[in-house]
Amino acid sequence: MMSDSQIANSPITDTALSVGGLTEYIQALLQDDRQLRQVWVTGEVSSTNAHRSGTFFTLRDTEGNATIRCVVWRSQLEKLAADLVCGEQFLVLGSIRVYPARGEYQLSVWQVLPAGEGLQALRYRQLRNRLEAEGLFDAAHKKTLPPHPQTIAVVTSGRAAAWGDIQRTLKQRYPGLRVLLSEAIVQGDRAPDSIAGAIARVEKDGRAEVLILSRGGGSVEDLACFNDERVVRAIATCSIPVIAGIGHQRDESLADLAADVCVHTPTAAAELVVPSLEGLREEHQARIEALAATANARLEAERNRLRQLQNRLQKLSLDQQLDWERKELKRLRQGLIRAARSRWQGATGQCQLLSEKLATLDPQGVLSRGYAAVRSANGEIVRSTVGLQEDDVLEVQLGEGRIRVKLIEILGDK
Template sequence: MQHIFNVSDITEYIQEILENDQILRDVWIQGEVTNFVRSSNGHIYFSLRDERSQIKCVLFRRDAIRQLFLPKNGDAVVVHGAVRVYEPNGVYQLYADLIHPIGEGLLRQRFQALYTKLEREGLFDPSRKRPLPPRPRYIGVITSPVGAVWHDIQTILRRRYPLAHLLLAPALVQGEDAPATIIAALEALHRDGRAELIVLARGGGSLEDLWCFNDEQLVRALFASRIPIVSAIGHETDYTLCDFVADLRAPTPSAAAEQITPDIRDLQQAVWGYAQRASQATELLLAHQRALIRSFSARLDHASPRRVIDDGRIRLDDIVGRMNSILATQLQRARMHLTSLERELTLLHPRHPLERGYSIIVDPTTRRWLHSAGELSDPQAVHVIFADGHAEGTIRPVSKAQGGHNG
């Protein structure tokens, strides 16, 4: 009885045949591009056709981003890939990984082979790319001294960043002898030692015109450079191996001149801003220092010997004033006391009773005052003192009465 296969079995069988075919798993196919579509996720779908047939093709995003050339409908191209079956639809198609325009197919193959070799060695590793100096003073330029590129770079930098000094290292930029002259120019800039970065520049051209920049020895020389390299070769859509090994790839030489230097007007604006900020900071610092000086001056004035002396003088004046006031008060009191004593002495003075009519009787012999009749003898010689004079006399008879006075 004949064996019956289901669709999946047959599809898998055909897939196995195609995958094991030495030609179909590594094939180059040429034809005209038609039905070109780019999906939202980055995959590219198109067909290749000739006068009799067509084949569907797919270029996945991971491969599409590595292409140096992407076709459009009507382009004649050579496509590399593997023919396999797309099982859900049961159709065979070309799973592409490289696309070249017809006429450049052989060079593109050589380019891709060398690219793959150098990439595996790590020459294109993004992690090894060095940052460029932000404000270079000396810039080495490797290019033809007679081309428009050298003139354009000078013109742009003269306008954009006149502080930079250009060091021209002349070289051929086309032909078989070009790689050797470029390597020699690179070595000359290293010996000079002033360049902070090097620009390798050339105008646009065909793949053949730019082929010298895919030279393996030149690429390795750029990789070994101690100075950062900027590649500015061709137009924006032109790529060479020098672009991949350089620390920076500029789409054109003119763009390189703008990318490697700041605009002096931006620097002037930044300097002005820094000056303003410095001025404001200085004013704030001066104000702070003035406040500190005033504080220290006040503290010094407070602790100054002159201030202590002045305060002492004030306190001394205050003490002297208080002492003078106390002395004046005490002197006044003393004067009043003396006046009182003077009055008392005046009242107690013997003359005071005499002025009121009394007299003093003195024993002329003993010169004693006689205070009572009992002190008199009979007869008694006396000396009598009056307020306005004195007299001598004799008292007789003497009469002594109890509790009374005799004269």
């Protein structure tokens, strides 16, 4: 192996190119090539991005995976013979240019001519028509979402931002839920089989009451798996309700059409699947206030009626008045007992329901089932072995009482 001094004094250092020098050399090769100065390219537009300096888009090979980045500068946009539409094929005239800052080449476009319907859009329409004819998108087959699910399954990538957004939203809206992740690949050639398998695992498990299929957006190529027939059939035949929360705003995927409910983002799916616990509390308080107002109004009405009856009784003889009052008091007493019993039963049931919901949120209830809360020496909850060392003193909160232990050994995840 050569030493640093040998390398510094060797002929290599005299002939080595800098990054800028290499980029300039490649730029000269490409831009001096006669054929590349004015070249016609045919392909399918897979994505577009309008910018104040122009429109950037990607042209892909309809028969393969090759793509090339293209740009139409703002001054050239009005001269185009056709508007760029995702999924459509075009014949593009331009020249190859190198972008030195990123060491990339792109096609600087002068003209765009229509070249027929894009293969991707054609396949999409053909598949959609066939599945629609089979009834996979019929509204009559859509399942109703459960009003208060306790177990929710999520099919997405465990490393995706969508999974974190869903967890955070569910925890804020309805603490205490059981959320199951059925992990899947949500991009690329392996994604359709992976997504269909993840849905099948949720059904086999049998605990979930509703399923969220989610991904945090992407280009047309990234979302192609949600137009795959395997994914659409897995959603349509799923025995529990499916919410599609795929992060896109423009195009409607076939997975959206097959799902029982479709929203545009993972967060929106999480907000839809469960009500807000705070909202439920406010609704309950409003019902209590409405019931109290109704009771007070009824009580005032009965008082007025009683005064009217008293005025009438004053005009009767004493015996008749007493007899009538006894009967009227008996009738009023029975009516009040019935009304009080009915309201008491309703209020008892409502309080029991709220007590059960609050019990699920009680940390002491979790501890009483055999779980324990571990705190470090400074009183913080220990959620991971990261940062722990042998001989650390920890405090363990049990269902009944607390103990102080010394850490002997840190075991692995399994």
